[in-house]
Each structure stands twice: as structure tokens, then as C-alpha cells.
Amino acid sequence: MTGEHRLARGGRVDRARPLRFTFDGHAYEGCQGDTLASALLANGVHLVGRSFKYHRPRGFLAAGAEEPNALCTVARDRARTEPNLRMTQVELYEGLVASSQNSWPARGFDLGAVNDLLSPLLGAGFYYKTFMGPRFVKGTTLWAKLFEPVIRRAAGLGVPPKEADPDHYANRFAHCDVLVVGGGAAGLAAALAAARAGARTILCDEGAEMGGALLCEPDATVDGMPAAAWVAATLAELARRGATLLPRTQGFGYYNHNFVALAQRLTDHLPHVPAGAPRERLWQVRAKRVVLATGAAERPLVFPDNDRPGVMLADAARAYLQRYGVKPGTQALVVTAHDAAYRTALALARAGVKIARIVDTRPRPAGPGLEAARAAGLPVTVGGTVVGTTGSLRVSGAMVAQASGTGATDFETVPCDLLLMSGGFTPAVHLFSQSRGKLRFDAETQRYLPGDPAQAQASVGACAGSWGLAAALDEGSAAGAAAAGSGAGRSHAVTGDHAGEGGGILGALPHGRDPARVKAFVDFQNDVTAKDIKLAVREGFRSIEHVKRYTTTGMATDQGKTSNMNSLAIAAGALGRTLPEVGLTTFRQPYTPVTFGTFAGAARDDLFDPVRRTPIHDLAAAQGARFEDVGQWKRAWYFPEAGEDLHAAVAREVRATRAVAGIFDASTLGKIEVVGPDAAEFLNRLYTNAWTKLAPGRCRYGLMLDEPGFVMDDGVVGRLGPDRFHVTTTTGGAPRVLNHMEDYLQTEFPELKVWLTSVTEQWAVIAVQGPRARDIVAPLVEGIDLSAQAFPHMAIREGRICGVPTRLFRVSFTGELGFEVNVPADYAAAVWQALWERTAALGGTAYGTEAMHVMRAEKGYVIVGQETDGTTTPDDLGLGGMVAMSKPDFVGKRSLARPDLVAPGRKQLVGLAIEGRTVLEEGAQITPTADPPVGTHAIGHVTSAYWSPTAGTPIALALVENGRARTGETVFVPMPGGAIAARVVGPVFHDPEGKRLNG
Known part of the structure; x- marks a missing residue:
């Protein structure tokens, strides 16, 4: 047996297979089948980290994916270091090395805990307003100079690894008749019914073992078998019937057309990963029908100091006890608004844990749980509340009072080292909501439940609001059979059911204490208190989505699993509205965190961002070329000779090209062959200028617009024959242009006989x-x-x-x-x-892209994407003569007549002759005066700027309001060293007559 709090028998761990591990440098021992959380609890470790904002001591709250506190970093080596893992989901293996987070120098003594003393300054939204002034240096604030760097260094939890990820990741696409998400009672029954009907079935569950809550029910039976034995028999039959069983697999995203994304952990639980084995696999599943059996999460209670280590959800404590054979404490206080907590109290009492008190917040609870507790001699207080806790690094007692409307009467302190709470259960409707299904609010049970589905989907069991083992099994069986098209499912014989259990509470418990002096936490992961939510309402936030963002409740990886309903209830109370009037926040993918590697799969390095090299690349490299990335291409940037930097090499290349x-x-360059009897007519409709009369053997510069009338691409088009054109596009625009052509050919001009082929x-x-x-x-x-x-x-x-x-x-x-x-x-x-x-x-040179840019700018040639910004028309570029408005139609023609595209004052392409030798910054704004007053709008911006070896001066191209009318006018370009004066000139700086071009 391992750990002083490990039971001698019971649970599903293998005590004959001890596993050694370390946590924060201390050696411990657990069992095969443990999670890191259960193994630490077995060794009496409750303090496992510090909270995000206040650095308060934190322990285990839950036992599954909803755990907000117990985050750790697991390190196999320098490269294989993963932060922010939930200890409740980390499977123990021999030699595991884990560490706590967000504390320094140690989790027991954390200097960051000073934040708790400074909490009056760190309330909701403090980062929006606290340090925004006053300005003490022109253009800066205390925030920018002092506080922001400190806050940024303190932000976050775990530290990401600095080494490249050495692991492999797999990806699989799958199709099935029925996908069942959740391997608890309802999910197993649904999968079994579907598989028996002959449907191709996939069943996934986030746990290492399927069975869900059935694995914590040693006294329940299903169809005459112990619950765990029924789970094993069901899984065996599913395997025989060809169902795909995916343990350790989280359904994290539900998309259109029954497309569901699953993240499968393959090797994280192994002490030694086989060479080349994938660590995780992304399943992208398309299902005819989906059955969601995602269960429900127990709600915490909101009361002062409810976050101390040792304060835990009641259902989690029962899981640790009955699944992992661990006593989470020695003396427990149970505070509940739901009957399920009585089962936990009775189970703990049978295991030797002293039950100090059961405090039921309901004034008139009734049910077998209360009767059984009293029959077992457990002390019960009805209509009570808890108004606080005591202790430092672990709870040592709780202040219990009799609730009286809006406050609490005198309290007594009940000693305990474990406080278990249950505010009821919140159905896990995240995936249903992601599927665009409409949630409905059940006023009787005060829960949001799945309403009308938007896709071929059914929700069953606890996630649909059903309570009890028999109901979950029967609902699951019926849904699985219906999904497979085989009619009704079967009924299951069950003992040890708890169908009558119910109750629950939303919002904060009454405590009558000064809210300015105590913290009642709603969102444990983000350190959001009830006071924070009320503050957001007082400061004018009415939308629950705005309250969420202002306070950060339900954000990040928590996604509202434990906090959502309580925060909604507190906001509703502060607003004087009902919960349905307040509404519900959006549940976003992923349901639980997914690694970047799972999303990337094999698409990493060259497979993620392919490097394209031209056939001449190696020769250019041999000639000493320096390369730059242009999209996915490696292009020769410049060819330096001995002692040359970029500028010297480019100047030499330009001079040599123009001289020799x-x-x-x-x-x-993108290259597309347009072939067919209607090829000329097709180009006539795609480009602004005319093509039908272009003779074979001649070329024409083509300008392509998008539907709104803005320049999309350009290039030279050569006619090879009556029915064949060689079209060139910009380097970056080739895929976009081909897609544009294909789109119009298929949807707008299907009558044209044309074939398109990329020949880049x-x-x-x-x-x-x-x-x-x-x-x-x-x-x-x-x-x-x-x-x-x-x-x-x-x-x-x-x-x-x-x-x-x-x-x-x-x-x-x-x-x-x-x-x-x-x-x-x-x-x-x-x-x-x-x-x-x-x-x-002959004394010539090889030149690169930089010299090419300089020479084309000297001639005033535009580059689409540099001289254009997505709102530029042909006339703005001085290319209005290329627009054949006499043609019946072309893409973008009608848009060119829109009033705003022909209005005076549009920015037009001009050249800038710069005084001095300073090269302007591309993108720099242009103003009419050297020192414009605050609020003056820029009249344009620089699109291209270079030193011109040909002119011997800096040159620039720019888009300027009424640019052509400003020829000769002096404008100014603010630069770090002061405004630079520039004279507006035509965009052609070299050989405006074109004599050299036609030599």
C-alpha cells in the first residue's frame, strides 16, 4: 500500500504495482491506475499551487476535467515540458516528474501572496483603468513605463517550453453512422444499442477507463452484474461488434454537418515513449448522427474563503474514495444543497472518516439521503449556511451558521480538515451549444438544458438533465437505437439507483459579512469573486458577455464548467432580472485545452510552411546570393561582392543593369494557361481591358479587379494562338487569381468553353x-x-x-x-x-529582388499589394486608360461607377522627390505641414521608398489625396528624426519617354 491516506482495499488502483514519482522535487509513491491528483492526496498533499491573480493557496476542487486549481507542469526532458496540465487528468507513471505553478520561491511560501493584501487595487477590470495615468512623459503613462512590464511578467501560470517540440502527432479522418461522446452509463448504453443494430459506431471518452460514474459505484448493479463488471462486458461486446473505442479521447469541438473534433492522448501515460510513436492524434469525425452523453459537473458553493486547500466538491471526494481508494481527509464537514452529498458523507463515514457535520442549506430537505445520514448517526444541520473558513495552507475549520434570509446569525466554528460542498449539478451542454443547438432554461430545476438540436444529434443522461442510473441507461439505449434507425432501445434492470436525488442552489450563500473584507470565489481559476461580478454590474455592464470579459469569469480553459451558473445568478440578482433575461455566455471550442501539436499534426516545419525554391536557386546560392522569403518562395534578394552590404550591392546591380x-x-511569377475557343472572351470578362483583338504573338498588360471594383492583380498576358493565352500573375497572387478564374468560370460563365491550367x-x-x-x-x-x-x-x-x-x-x-x-x-x-x-x-550582373524593386520604382511601375491596399482603383494608380468601359461587362465594372469611387479627393499614385539623402519609411504618413496640430488627418502614405542609384537621390511612390492635382506642391513625412519635406512629382523618375524600353 502506498500513501498514509490510501485505503487498504477498494477502488480500481493496483496496489501491487507501486509507481514512484516526484512533485516539486519531493519523492512520493502511488499506484498503477492513479492520477497525479489521487496519488498526491494518498500522500496527504493538499496544497498543490497558487491562484492566478492573488497567489492564494489552492488545492484540489474536483476530480476530472472541470478542475480549475490543480494545474501543474510535467517534464520528461527539456524539450518535453508541458505546463498547465490538470493533475486530475495526468495519469501516473513510473518516474513522472511534476511541479506546481505560479509560486516563488515555493508553493508553501510564495512572495506573490502579497497580491492578496493588495487585492483592493486588483479588483475586476483593474488592468483597464488602474494604471492608465497620469502622463508624466509626453506620450507615455505610468502604466506603460512602470506597471505594464511588471504585470506582463507576472501574468500567466505555467512557463512554456523553450525547446522545439520533438514529439510526433497523428491525424485521422473518420466517418461513422453513430458517434457517441462520453463513455459513462448513458454513452455505453447508446453505443451498445447502435452497434447491436449494425451501425458503424465510434465511442470516445476523456478518461483512461470508460465507465464514468459507474466506476465509483461499488454497490450498484446493472442487468444483474456489478456496475464495473457491466462496463467491462459492454466494452467487450462493442469490440466484438466492430465499434471503435477511444479512451483518453476528448470531444472538444462540435461543428457544422455533424463534424466533431476529438483529441486522443496516445503516449502521455507511458513511462517510455516508443521511438517515432505519435503522442496524440486528432480525429476529425463526420457522423450521420451524434449522441452526446457528456454528463454534468457539480457546482461549488459560493461563500467566504471557499478556496482554501481541503475545500472540495462532494462528488469529487466520493470519486477519490471509491475509484482510487483514497481518503481525502480525516474529519469532514459537508455543506450541501443537493441530496448527492449525503451519499458522499455516508461513504466517507464507512471508510473511517469522521463526519463533523452535514449542513444542508435547504430549509426543508427530504429524501433517503437525509434519513440514511440520521440513521447512521451523522450530525445534520438543516437550513444552515457556512460563512467562512479558517486555516492557512489547508482548511482547519468552518464557520457554520443558521441562515436567516439575507444574512447569517451568530456562527460556530466546526473543526475540519476537509470541507465538501455541493450546490447541485450543471449539465455539460458545451458541445450541444457549439453545435448551434438552442438551450432552454428549466425554471423548476434552475438549469439550462438542451433544447431543439440544430443537427442530427441527441443528448442523453445527465447532460440532458436526467438524474439517476436507470434513466441514463434507458435514455442512452433509446437514443442509440434511434440513431441507428432500429426503433426503441431496451430497458435495464438497476439496483443502487439514486433517481430521487435533487435540489441545488445558485449564486452566493448568505453570510452577513463585510464583502470588502472577505472573498467568496465564483471562478477559482481566474480569481473572480462575487464582489467582482457585482462591481461589473455597478459599473454599467449589463450584457453577461460584457460582465464575463470585464471580470474574466468563465474565460480561458475553464469555459464556465464550475463557475458559469453561479456567476449568472449573481449578475442576475445584481441586475434585478431572472436568469433567462440575463442569458448565457457562449461556449467556445475547445471544451478542454488541446495542444498545438494535436492541431498541427504532421504539418510542421516544411510541411507546415513549405519552402519553395526555384530551379535556379542552387546556382544563385553558388553565386553568393542572399535570399528573402516571398510568400513560400525563397528568392534571391541581392548578390553581394566582397565587402558589400545590401545597399552597396543593390546600387551596383542597378547601375550595371542600366549600363550593360x-x-x-x-x-x-504565377503562370496560368487559358485555353479554349472562348479563351479571349473569358479574359475579356475577367480583365478591365480588351483581349478579343489581341493578335497571336503579342502581349498586353492586364489589370484584374474584384467585384467591388478594386485592383486585385496584374500581369502580362501573351497570346500564343487563337485559342491559347499565357497569363502571368504576381508571385503572391497566383493561387488567388486561379481560384478567382475558376470561381467565375464555374458559377458565372459556365457556357464558355475554357480550360485553366496552372503552369507556374x-x-x-x-x-x-x-x-x-x-x-x-x-x-x-x-x-x-x-x-x-x-x-x-x-x-x-x-x-x-x-x-x-x-x-x-x-x-x-x-x-x-x-x-x-x-x-x-x-x-x-x-x-x-x-x-x-x-x-x-559583357560586364553585366545578376540582380535580386531588391534591385528589381528599385528599378521598377524608378520607372513608376506598381506592385499590387504594395501600391494598392484593397481599396485602390485603376484610376487611383493612373491606369484609368486601361479600363475599357465600352465593353459590355467585366468583373468590377459596375462598381467603378459607385459615387465613392469617382468622388473627388481620392488618393492617387504620385512620386515624391525628397530633399536631402534620407530614404523614407514605407507606410509613413504624409501631412500637409511639418508640424500638424493634433487631430490633423494624414493626406496619404508612402507605398514604396528607395535610394535611387540612377537619380542619385531618394525616391518614393505614395498615395496622396488629389495627388495628381498637387504636382509641384511640398508635403511632409513625419519621421523619427523629424518631418522630411518632399515635392509631389509624377511617378516616373527614369526615362519618361520610354526610349530605352523600345531600344
Whole structure:
């Protein structure tokens, strides 16, 4: 036997298999089948951590997923360290190493407990208002300079690991006829009925063992078998019938069309994880019908100092006793508003725990529990209340009084080391609510229960408001049979049922004490008191969602499991409304915390964010290129020579390209083939300009709008033949443009005979730009006349280069004579090498994306997504001439006539000539004066800014209100060192006549 509080017999732990573990550096021993919580209780450990805000001593409140206090960090090694685990769900294994959280230097002596003394300053919403002033430095506050850093360092609970997660995670999609969530009595009965009817059945439960509360019922029988034996027989039959059984699996999210997400723990309970074995698995299940059997959570009572270690839910104490064979204390006071607590008191008394008193808050309770307690000689006080507790690191006594309306009469202190409370049970309706089912308020029992489901779903057992073993089994059986389409379920013979048990209370117990001097906790995890909720109401919060956020009650991982109904009742009382009038907060996914690894699965590193490299990547790297991330692509940023930084390298690349030539890897451009007899008409409807008269062998710059009329993408389109176009898009816009095309082709223009194919990966692109570009390309090309007359600007030809097929574009994004060489990706490296050798021989250069950006800005060429912001029209960019309003229609045409898109004062693209040598910051605001008064609105912003080696000055492009009309006007750009003056000019800084382009 392990632990001084372990019973010699009883429970479901294996005393013959002791397990050693450490907690906060101290060695303990538990049993196979223990949780960390039950093992610590067996060793007499009640203080397990400190609370979030006040750092008050905290112990175990519950025994399952609803536990708000007992959070720990479990460490297998430096990388495998996981914080904020509920000790009630951590399965014990040999060598487990766990530590408490939110305390320093130790949980028994925590300096952070000073917060409890400062609690008058740390009430609800203190972070919104307490430290917001006064301003003592221009633009700063006490909050920003002093308090905020301290608060941020103190915030949170556990410390996340700093190493990369070394574990593996799995993902599985599954379909079934019936999914049952919850493996208690109702869930087992539902799954069994469905499987017997031949339905494909999945049954999941969050526990290591299925059976739920049946595992805590040693005296109950089902169909003539002890409850635990019936569970084992049912699971065996389900396995024989092919049902999928998923223990350690939490149903955490219920989505549309009966899509339910399950998180399965696979190896966390093992002392040694097999190499390569997944730690957790995400099940994404689509079910014809779902049966929710998620049970109910016992409600705490709200009274002063109800958070001391040793204050526990009554049902949790019975679970520790009857499932784990642990006495959670030696002398217990039971305070209840529900009959179930009597069962706990009787069970503890039989196990040798002294019952100091049972205090029933109800004035006239009746039922077999009360009679049995009195028959067993247990002291019972009816119509009583508890007005506080005593003790430091563990409860040592409780102040019991006779309730009298709004307060409490004189109290007596009852010694105890365990205070058990029961305010009734709250159905776990989280998943039902997530499914968009409508909850209904039952006025008789004061509970929210599942109402009309929104999907093919049924709720059974305690989560549906039913009480008692027989009712749970029969409801589950009927629901399982109905879900499988086999009619009525069967009835079960049960002994040891407690169907008559009921009662409950909502809100705070009357205590008659000064609320400013005591704390009655509603939300244990977030340190929210009854006073906090009343304060929120006094400060004007009427919506329960606003009260929730202001006080943080029911937020974070708790999601209202233990706090929700009490907080609603207190808010309703303060507002003078009924609970239905106050409403209910939203239950969000996940029901319990789920690791990032489970969501990510195998999608990590390159599988999470794939790295795309062009076929020329390795050659660029060999030439010393530095790379930048552009979307998923690695693109050569610049090619530094010895001693050069970014700016020096870019300046050299620009000058060499404009003087001789440069080659650039443009393979990342999106490329789409549009093919079919209606291809030209299709493009006519997608782009602003006309395409039907574009001759084969010619190119056109295309501008694409979205439905609201804003610029979405641009690119050069080459016509290869009467029925074939080669469309280029921006690097980042390729997927979006293809999706846009597919969407309109399928939904708006289905009569057009057009086929769309992404060929981005098929064709590599090498841009050769500069005065000597023709001299570089011509000797390598076969079958194409490169003369200016035969191959003018904005033309496309097909032939061969270096002996391989090519689509050769005569286009330029630099303002120089230019060619874009498209070759099959497999041959790109060889073609690049040949072009590079000729470029280098002439004194040219390879250039990267930064030089490309500089040269295109010098020519005033826009980049969609940089010169546009999602509200930019063609006319704003000075491209109004590209809009063929004479066409019958194109996407976005009607929107261009909206009054706000043609109104005066819109921001227009202009150039900025900067005085001095300071390069502006992209995104910087533009103002009409150097020192505008407070409240002056900006008249524009900088979209692109570079040092121009060609001009020898800084240049910038900007969107400015009435920009074209402001030409010649001086504007100002506030910068960290002071406002910079700039003169509004046209956006073209280099070769405005285009002579170099047409060379």
C-alpha cells in the first residue's frame, strides 16, 4: 500500500504495482491506475499551487476535467515540458516528474501572496483603468513605463517550453453512422444499442477507463452484474461488434454537418515513449448522427474563503474514495444543497472518516439521503449556511451558521480538515451549444438544458438533465437505437439507483459579512469573486458577455464548467432580472485545452510552411546570393561582392543593369494557361481591358479587379494562338487569381468553353534586362528573329534557346530593353548558366529582388499589394486608360461607377522627390505641414521608398489625396528624426519617354 491516506482495499488502483514519482522535487509513491491528483492526496498533499491573480493557496476542487486549481507542469526532458496540465487528468507513471505553478520561491511560501493584501487595487477590470495615468512623459503613462512590464511578467501560470517540440502527432479522418461522446452509463448504453443494430459506431471518452460514474459505484448493479463488471462486458461486446473505442479521447469541438473534433492522448501515460510513436492524434469525425452523453459537473458553493486547500466538491471526494481508494481527509464537514452529498458523507463515514457535520442549506430537505445520514448517526444541520473558513495552507475549520434570509446569525466554528460542498449539478451542454443547438432554461430545476438540436444529434443522461442510473441507461439505449434507425432501445434492470436525488442552489450563500473584507470565489481559476461580478454590474455592464470579459469569469480553459451558473445568478440578482433575461455566455471550442501539436499534426516545419525554391536557386546560392522569403518562395534578394552590404550591392546591380545588362530569376511569377475557343472572351470578362483583338504573338498588360471594383492583380498576358493565352500573375497572387478564374468560370460563365491550367512550376523564367540584352540572348536562340522590327516590345515568340523549347517574351519591368526567357523547369539551370556566362563577359550582373524593386520604382511601375491596399482603383494608380468601359461587362465594372469611387479627393499614385539623402519609411504618413496640430488627418502614405542609384537621390511612390492635382506642391513625412519635406512629382523618375524600353 502506498500513501498514509490510501485505503487498504477498494477502488480500481493496483496496489501491487507501486509507481514512484516526484512533485516539486519531493519523492512520493502511488499506484498503477492513479492520477497525479489521487496519488498526491494518498500522500496527504493538499496544497498543490497558487491562484492566478492573488497567489492564494489552492488545492484540489474536483476530480476530472472541470478542475480549475490543480494545474501543474510535467517534464520528461527539456524539450518535453508541458505546463498547465490538470493533475486530475495526468495519469501516473513510473518516474513522472511534476511541479506546481505560479509560486516563488515555493508553493508553501510564495512572495506573490502579497497580491492578496493588495487585492483592493486588483479588483475586476483593474488592468483597464488602474494604471492608465497620469502622463508624466509626453506620450507615455505610468502604466506603460512602470506597471505594464511588471504585470506582463507576472501574468500567466505555467512557463512554456523553450525547446522545439520533438514529439510526433497523428491525424485521422473518420466517418461513422453513430458517434457517441462520453463513455459513462448513458454513452455505453447508446453505443451498445447502435452497434447491436449494425451501425458503424465510434465511442470516445476523456478518461483512461470508460465507465464514468459507474466506476465509483461499488454497490450498484446493472442487468444483474456489478456496475464495473457491466462496463467491462459492454466494452467487450462493442469490440466484438466492430465499434471503435477511444479512451483518453476528448470531444472538444462540435461543428457544422455533424463534424466533431476529438483529441486522443496516445503516449502521455507511458513511462517510455516508443521511438517515432505519435503522442496524440486528432480525429476529425463526420457522423450521420451524434449522441452526446457528456454528463454534468457539480457546482461549488459560493461563500467566504471557499478556496482554501481541503475545500472540495462532494462528488469529487466520493470519486477519490471509491475509484482510487483514497481518503481525502480525516474529519469532514459537508455543506450541501443537493441530496448527492449525503451519499458522499455516508461513504466517507464507512471508510473511517469522521463526519463533523452535514449542513444542508435547504430549509426543508427530504429524501433517503437525509434519513440514511440520521440513521447512521451523522450530525445534520438543516437550513444552515457556512460563512467562512479558517486555516492557512489547508482548511482547519468552518464557520457554520443558521441562515436567516439575507444574512447569517451568530456562527460556530466546526473543526475540519476537509470541507465538501455541493450546490447541485450543471449539465455539460458545451458541445450541444457549439453545435448551434438552442438551450432552454428549466425554471423548476434552475438549469439550462438542451433544447431543439440544430443537427442530427441527441443528448442523453445527465447532460440532458436526467438524474439517476436507470434513466441514463434507458435514455442512452433509446437514443442509440434511434440513431441507428432500429426503433426503441431496451430497458435495464438497476439496483443502487439514486433517481430521487435533487435540489441545488445558485449564486452566493448568505453570510452577513463585510464583502470588502472577505472573498467568496465564483471562478477559482481566474480569481473572480462575487464582489467582482457585482462591481461589473455597478459599473454599467449589463450584457453577461460584457460582465464575463470585464471580470474574466468563465474565460480561458475553464469555459464556465464550475463557475458559469453561479456567476449568472449573481449578475442576475445584481441586475434585478431572472436568469433567462440575463442569458448565457457562449461556449467556445475547445471544451478542454488541446495542444498545438494535436492541431498541427504532421504539418510542421516544411510541411507546415513549405519552402519553395526555384530551379535556379542552387546556382544563385553558388553565386553568393542572399535570399528573402516571398510568400513560400525563397528568392534571391541581392548578390553581394566582397565587402558589400545590401545597399552597396543593390546600387551596383542597378547601375550595371542600366549600363550593360542584368539577369534575374523571375520563375516565381504565377503562370496560368487559358485555353479554349472562348479563351479571349473569358479574359475579356475577367480583365478591365480588351483581349478579343489581341493578335497571336503579342502581349498586353492586364489589370484584374474584384467585384467591388478594386485592383486585385496584374500581369502580362501573351497570346500564343487563337485559342491559347499565357497569363502571368504576381508571385503572391497566383493561387488567388486561379481560384478567382475558376470561381467565375464555374458559377458565372459556365457556357464558355475554357480550360485553366496552372503552369507556374512547369516554366522557369529568366529576365534579361539592359541595353545589351539582345546581344546576350540572340546567339543562344534558334527560330526567333530578335530584331526590333520583327520582335517589338510587348511581343511573344516560341522557339528554342540552348536547344530547349522557349516562350520568349519581349517585356520589361525595369524600363530597359528586356526579354523574359520561359523554359521548362528541368532545363532552367543550364539556360541560366549560359545566359550568365554571356552577361558576365559583357560586364553585366545578376540582380535580386531588391534591385528589381528599385528599378521598377524608378520607372513608376506598381506592385499590387504594395501600391494598392484593397481599396485602390485603376484610376487611383493612373491606369484609368486601361479600363475599357465600352465593353459590355467585366468583373468590377459596375462598381467603378459607385459615387465613392469617382468622388473627388481620392488618393492617387504620385512620386515624391525628397530633399536631402534620407530614404523614407514605407507606410509613413504624409501631412500637409511639418508640424500638424493634433487631430490633423494624414493626406496619404508612402507605398514604396528607395535610394535611387540612377537619380542619385531618394525616391518614393505614395498615395496622396488629389495627388495628381498637387504636382509641384511640398508635403511632409513625419519621421523619427523629424518631418522630411518632399515635392509631389509624377511617378516616373527614369526615362519618361520610354526610349530605352523600345531600344
